[in-house]
Amino acid sequence: MGQSIHLSVNGHTVEISGEDPDMPLLYALRDELHLHGPRFGCGLGQCGACTVHIDGEAVRSCVTPVSDVSGKKVVTLEGLGSPEHPHPIQKAFIEEQAVQCGYCINGMIMQAKAFLDKKKKPTEDDIRQALANNLCRCGTHQRIVRAVHRAAMAV
Numbered sequence: 001m002g003q004s005i006h007l008s009v010n011g012h013t014v015e016i017s018g019e020d021p022d023m024p025l026l027y028a029l030r031d032e033l034h035l036h037g038p039r040f041g042c043g044l045g046q047c048g049a050c051t052v053h054i055d056g057e058a059v060r061s062c063v064t065p066v067s068d069v070s071g072k073k074v075v076t077l078e079g080l081g082s083p084e085h086p087h088p089i090q091k092a093f094i095e096e097q098a099v100q101c102g103y104c105i106n107g108m109i110m111q112a113k114a115f116l117d118k119k120k121k122p123t124e125d126d127i128r129q130a131l132a133n134n135l136c137r138c139g140t141h142q143r144i145v146r147a148v149h150r151a152a153m154a155v
Helices: 025-032 088-095 107-120 124-130 141-152
Strands: 005-009 012-016 051-054 057-060 074-075
Touching: 005 141, 025 051, 088 107, 088 141, 107 124, 107 141, 124 141
Parallel strands: 005 074
Antiparallel strands: 005 012, 051 057, 051 074
16 A cells, blocks of 8 residues: 655645556646536646646646655646636636637646746737647637637736
8 A cells, every 4th residue: 555645736735646656647636626617628738637736837637646745736727716806818708708618628727827827928829839738629729829829918
């Protein structure tokens, strides 16, 4: 039996079962901590639905072993804001109605937030490039780009 793994998730120290240190962080977040922002999409780190921030960087949680984040700061979609006080990026996605089915939105928002933390005044091409590896099958790309641009102007 493995030791427990301690990490910071959304500003709270949590303990994850260490029985399988190679368990994907995504499974720990969803199954043990009941956080449902990050989604299981492809399981290969290619679609972006599972994106979280680890020490401020956008990371695919489906291919990140939970043991790799011990002692690091993890932020999920739930940690950005609340329904009462959404983060500016969340607010922009709402205002632009950038959600259709909603499956990709966790990854889009988390990737966009990490991107905007580094690039304060992005062009449309910058935004498209930053989100190029996040897949959306519904076709809301134009609204997503507008939402990221709106958020960049609000910050």
